[in-house]
Amino acid sequence: MxxxxxxxxxxxxxxxxxxxxxxxxxxxxxxxxxKKEYKKDTEQIKSFLSGNPEYPKEKMHIKASNLYWGFTTNLKGLYTLLRKMHTGNTSDYVLWFVIILAIFLLVEVI
Amino acid sequence: MNVPDYTVALVVAVPLLGAFLTPLVGRINDKLRNIFVIIVLALNAFLVFLLASDVLTTGIKTYVFGAKDLTYPIVRILFEVDAMSIFMAIISSILVTVAVIYSWSFMKENTGLDKYYSLILLLTAGMLGMVLTGDMFNFFVFLEISSIASCALIAFWTNKGESVEAGFKYIVISAMGALFVLFAIALLYGQYNALNIALLSSVIQYTFLDKIALVLLIVALAMKAGIVPMHMWLPDSYGSAPSSISIILVSATLASLYGVFRVIFTLYGNVLSKIANFGIPVNVFIGWLIVALAVISILIGVIMALIQTDFKRLIAYGAVAELGYMFLGIGTGIVALGTAYGKTALDGGIFHIMNDALDVGLLFLVAGAIYYATKETSLDKLGGLARNMKYTTVFFIIGFLAVAGMPPLNGFASKLLIYESTFQLNPILAIVAILCSILLLAVFVKVFYSAFMGPQLPKFKDVKEVPKSMLFSMGIIACIIVIFGLFPEFIINNLVEPAANALIGYSEYISQVVVGGI
Amino acid sequence: MIFNIPYIAVAALILLGLYALIFKRNLIKMVIGITLIESGVNLFLITLGYRKESIAPIYTSSPGGVMAFPVPQALTLTSIVIGVAVIALMLSLVMHIYRHYGTLDVRKVRRLKE
Known part of the structure; x- marks a missing residue:
């Protein structure tokens, strides 16, 4: 089971x-x-940022495109290549089809 | 359980009839129309399950259109249902039913919903026809029906430029792909004077023209399934369509995937073990080509998903990677045809088809729920939604853990089968698969953090949980995911194993139609 | 040689269609490319309808002999009908694209990329 x-x-x-x-x-x-006996509505519920002031909520939230910054920066070469590949041009989509068709025909028919 | 033969035809006929009745019912009342569509699809799902219980116990079922029995020469359209077809049909009917329940609230504020529901039912008929048919030309016709219907649905929000653009890209790609499929069918007809899959399979010789036909069929159908580097239409169309459509599109692409495997395993089943050039069997050539495409798909799908900022495009790239896993499993099954681990790989690949459809489908529904609540799809602008949308968050957690293959959910069970069997073919494949699975987890952790975690943003203070019909449909899929995760052996023994045997056992498929050769 | 002319025409039509799809920038011309591929495939199907030393499958006033099986004609008719639907859908989408983007240049119709 x-x-x-x-x-x-x-x-x-x-x-x-x-x-x-x-x-x-x-x-x-x-x-x-x-501990359950903390005091509500006092400093105790505030977040502690090593003494730095707390910014407004929208600035405190890390945006999606900033996450994994180190990873994407280190792989910058790969990512620029991939961004270039994904042109969004319909003709290129057809071109990729023709390329793969040609490769398969070459391998299969030789 | 025994059902009459015409159930096979009813499975396609019910949604087709429903599609043309929907605008009439819509004339009376909007609510009545929604209930009518849900009833039609529920009835259809019921028929599919009846048929499944019959096919899984008694074997292949055939239905000949326009005649009582098969007459020779075979010119009639023939539906031939084996365990693999019924497996795909179950996936399609579950996803479509869920999507229609979801649309009740999700599409409420749109106009032209009569057409929307008609097109969904047409698309259902197309998908089910593709997986049930036993005739090549009929397959082409259903392929075109499903691509026309899905194109119109992708471009349903014509007030948005992106939707229309995605629709145009989709129709160009699918019209061209379908025409090449037709060309391949013509090549086969010219040589063997037959269109029936079983009949063709019994006489196929693997001549030069057959090779060209095979390549055309594989590449055109793989493009419609969205394999890298022919995947670029997929994020465009998944990302711009309404969410309820994205989940149906998942099963429409899986129907094309079914086409690829039906062609390789059944249509060319007789010649797979034949020795081709350099003393290498045909199946090794085709298998390695498919494995290569699969590995590229996994890599590029995951790497591109990492930098996406649009919620639905990100899930779409994840779906590309998941497609790669299915191709990896089944490609390994083709390379290692006849060995024990080849069988395991095939099981894993087929099981993953169902798991992927459910997991990715659930994620698209969650993305739609967030769009419904906030009118926002960019991840950069979202944040802190877990405070307002508790149930949606739970469903998202289930969905992304399942997609990333975390135990004990269903994605892990199928991925484990794929890892262990590909390791025996080549360890590098298994390593790539596992690493990319981890990266996929990282991708979805990013989504989870940026959309659901973090402080409550002021502009999302008044966001409410989505309506009940959307929660209900997400809940259904989440339940199925958990159940599949907890009882993997039950599913594998009763659904996946028969499907894998049906793919390998092409001779049984042939013998249902061709009695003692003609 | 003369019998091969239809096949040459098929290859030419399909390659022209692919050329138009890949190198033409106007969306309408791309749609024309699809129709070219479609007519190529239809021509191929019709060409396959003839078998050596057979006659057309028309029963009235038939001169006698083996008749060719009329399956490809039926396939072509179906394919033409489907083709009309696809072309109509494509042209209507082109119309909508022009409304939203104000251009028909395929290089500019790419808000969705990466």
Whole structure:
């Protein structure tokens, strides 16, 4: 019912489900050990940014295009190439089809 | 369970009839029309499941149009349903039904909904026809029906320039692809005087013209399935169509994918193990070509997904990568035809077809829900939505973990089969597959962070959870994903394994039509 | 040689169509390219309809002999009908594109890229 054989191993989701349930239980226990007596509406609920002032919400949120900045900058060469490939020109879409057709014909027919 | 033979025809006829009745019903009342469409599709899904239970227990089912029995020479259109066809039909009918329930609220404010629902039903008829038919020319006709209907649906928001542009690109690509398919069919007809897949398969010789026909069929259908580097129309059209259409388009492209595998495994099944040039069998040539395309698709799909800022285009590139996984699994199955790990790879690839359809479909629905609530698709402008849209967030978490192949969801079960079997073909393939899976997780973590996490933005303060029909349809798919994840063996034994056997066992497919040769 | 002329015409039509799709910039000309490919394929189907030493499949006043099977004609008719639908849809989309972009140059109709 649960196990699949892959030829060189097996996979059983039940083990993982048990592991996940145990992890969540642990998290819950640890969380309930925390202090509950903090004072609302005081400084205590403010975020602490090593003493820096807190900017307005919109500036604090990291934008999607800034995430993975290091990854994309390091692979700049690849990305400029790929951006050049994706021209958005319908003729190029047809051209790619013809190219792949030619490659397949060459390999298959030789 | 036994059903009469005409159920096969009804599966296509019901949505076709429904498509032409919808505008009439729409004249009376909008709500009545929505209920009518949902009933038609639910009835159709019911018929598909009945047919599935029959095909999976008793074997291949055929239906001849316009005659009681098959007469020779075969000129009649023939529907031939085996486990693989019914597998694809189940996917299509689930996704379309969900999409129509979703459209109830999602498309509420649009005009021209009579046409919208008619086109959806036409597209359903086209997709189901493609997967059920046993005739090459009929396959072409259904291919054109589905591409015309989906083009009109992609360009449904004609007030947006992008939608129209995407529609034009899609129709150029699909019209050209379909014409090359027709050319290949003509090449086959010219040599063997037959259009029936089983009949053609029993006489095929793998001559020079057959080779050209094979290449034309594979490349044209792979383009319609969206394989890199012929994938560029796919993000355009998935990204600009309404979300409820994107999820149907997923299953429309999968129908083309089915075409590729039907052509290779059944139409050319007899000649696959034949020795071609340099003493290498044909299946190794074709298999490695497909594996190469698959690896490029996985790599480029994931790498391009990483830099997308539009929610739906990002998911579309993820879908390209997922298509690569299916091609990788089934390509490995072709290269290693007849070995144990080849069979495992085939199982994994076929299982992944269903998992991908569900996972990517769920993500598109979530993207649509966010668009509905905020009228925004750019990830740069979203943020903090988890506070307002709790259920949608949960569905997104389920969807992206499943796409990225995190245990214990369904994406992992199929990807594990693909990893372990491709490792035995060539370890590098498995390494690329696993690494790209991790990158895919990173891509969706980015989406999760930028759209759902972070502080509550002032402009999204009043955003509300989406209406119930949208939550309900997302909930259905999420439930199916979790169930498939928890009971992978049940699904593999009852659905995937018969489908894989149907692909490999082409002789059974032939013997249903050609009795003792003609 | 003379019998091969239809096949040469087929190849020429399809290649011309592909040329128009790849190198022409006007969207209408690209649509014409698709129609060229379509007529090439239709011509190919019709050409395949003839078999050596057969007569046309018309029963009234037939001179007798083996008749060619009229399947390709049926296929061509279907294909032409589908073709009309596709061309109509494409031209209507071109019309909408002109309305939104104010141009028919394929190099400028690319808001969707990358």
């Amino acid at each position: 649960f196990t699949i054989e892959t030829g060189s191993g097996f996979w059983n989701p039940i083990i993982w489900v048990i592991a996940i349930v145990v992890t969540f239980l642990l998290i819950y226990i640890l969380r309930s050990l925390g």
